[in-house]
Ligand SMILES: *[C@@H]1O[C@H](CO)[C@@H](O)[C@H](O)[C@H]1NC(C)=O
Ligand SMILES: *[C@@H]1O[C@H](CO)[C@@H](O)[C@H](O)[C@H]1NC(C)=O
Ligand SMILES: *[C@@H]1O[C@H](CO)[C@@H](O)[C@H](O)[C@H]1NC(C)=O
Ligand SMILES: *[C@@H]1O[C@H](CO)[C@@H](O)[C@H](O)[C@H]1NC(C)=O
């Protein structure tokens with residue numbers, strides 16, 4: 194009797210279980226099992242689809258998330274959002290920890306619902322593994338608003354694939370406005386708003402935005418003052434690539450990308466640094482609802498599309514002749530104050546700098562904030578849920 198029981202237990206451990214059984218039998222994922230159990234359609238889809246990787250928030254991660262005002266409001270504000278959040282945690286493909294390296298890769302999820310994402314065919318999660326001489330590689334998944342989730346238990350197999358238990362709920366990439374405001378990119382948010390380009394940039398599908406930081410706008414303040422609104426719109430559209438989501442893993446030296454003003458810009462890779470024309474990417478790969486944002490250290494000038502970094506450049510160069518600095522970052526007066534910041538996670542902020550970009554998410558506060566997009570436009574969680582959206586640090 195006893196030996197039969199032992200054999201059964203051993204067999205139970207050795208044989209792959211279905212996802213629900215696996216999540217239920219691991220004491221740190223029981224809450225996810227319960228939550229998934231409430232969505233039989235989704236569970237059915239998972240059980241019928243081979244070759245998946247499940248990023249399973251631990252019980253602690255789910256508790257923290259559901260305790261935030263945003264998490265707590267989900268059930269009443271938008272019942273469908275739970276399904277979207279769960280879909281965003283399911284990757285198409287089997288990715289054991291050993292398949293992830295120091296170079297970032299962008300993995301397709303099963304979240305393609307247009308109510309929550311405006312990239313085709315599906316929204317992605319960034320994966321990166323840092324081998325910091327510890328016994329185990331430090332595997333992280335980076336989602337919207339620079340949210341970093343660390344794998345606390347890797348490579349638990351179930352019948353159709355692999356589960357990695359993570360310490361923080363992933364954030365569905367937010368819209369451009371929410372992301373720019375959270376990222377302290379208030380000059381860009383403000384000038385897009387003043388030129389009425391914000392709705393356009395927010396609703397284009399599959400875009401790459403090279404987002405000059407506030408210092409970039411401030412450094413050419415005098416030149417901006419002399420430009421017409423049309424000139425400024427032209428400059429802004431030169432920072433937007435329409436129809437291509439250029440994650441850092443896709444950017445190559447010498448690559449030309451056609452922008453929304455019709456002119457090309459050119460990628461230059463110098464050692465560990467990525468430049469676009471003469472400006473350096475200082476924070477790469479902030480995932481947004483409709484694509485990706487790379488923060489750059491200078492404003493690009495469509496009049497000089499051939500600008501390029503000087504030999505052995507360690508930063509970008511302004512490209513507006515005779516410009517002098519303003520005393521404050523321009524265009525910021527009407528921009529709301531951020532209610533959340535980039536780079537949350539239960540752990541240290543991740544270095545998202547694939548492609549060598551010097552990425553430094555700005556804060557360690559939790560910022561789990563999925564958004565819902567609408568047919569007419571993408572709405573930020575702050576707009577949907579009121580200005581009181583604020584997130585507890587973890
Ligand atoms: C997409 O999300 C919306 C809003 O939650 C929901 O009503 C709809 O059923 C979802 N569509 C699919 C295909 O899951
Ligand atoms: C499973 O996913 C991996 C990673 O995307 C892929 O290389 C592999 O071909 C897939 N296998 C099947 C059977 O679809
Ligand atoms: C888990 O799955 C991976 C990939 O499918 C496979 O390489 C590995 O051998 C499996 N591990 C166990 C313990 O079955
Ligand atoms: C802006 O215009 C002012 C007044 O016409 C002129 O003095 C200044 O040089 C111009 N600045 C730039 C950067 O073009």
Ligand SMILES: *[C@@H]1O[C@H](CO)[C@@H](O)[C@H](O)[C@H]1NC(C)=O
Pocket residue numbers: 447448449457459
């Ligand atoms: C990019 O454009 C420049 C200038 O038009 C051209 O010289 C170069 O060959 C292009 N690069 C590629 C990879 O097509």
Ligand SMILES: *[C@@H]1O[C@H](CO)[C@@H](O)[C@H](O)[C@H]1NC(C)=O
Pocket residue numbers: 393397435436453
């Ligand atoms: C962006 O691309 C779409 C699809 O090609 C096109 O319909 C739209 O006019 C473009 N918008 C801009 C501003 O370039």
Ligand SMILES: *[C@@H]1O[C@H](CO)[C@@H](O)[C@H](O)[C@H]1NC(C)=O
Pocket residue numbers: 471497499500501502511512513514
């Ligand atoms: C822009 O940069 C290029 C070098 O990359 C330089 O030749 C050109 O003079 C610069 N233009 C201005 C207006 O600074």
Ligand SMILES: *[C@@H]1O[C@H](CO)[C@@H](O)[C@H](O)[C@H]1NC(C)=O
Pocket residue numbers: 370382383386387527528529
């Ligand atoms: C856009 O401008 C309006 C009017 O000045 C302002 O109320 C709003 O906060 C601005 N939004 C952003 C994102 O700058």
Ligand SMILES: *[C@@H]1O[C@H](CO)[C@@H](O)[C@H](O)[C@H]1NC(C)=O
Pocket residue numbers: 377407522555556
């Ligand atoms: C955001 O910008 C403000 C004003 O430019 C600055 O004081 C603050 O330090 C910045 N915060 C971060 C996290 O970069």
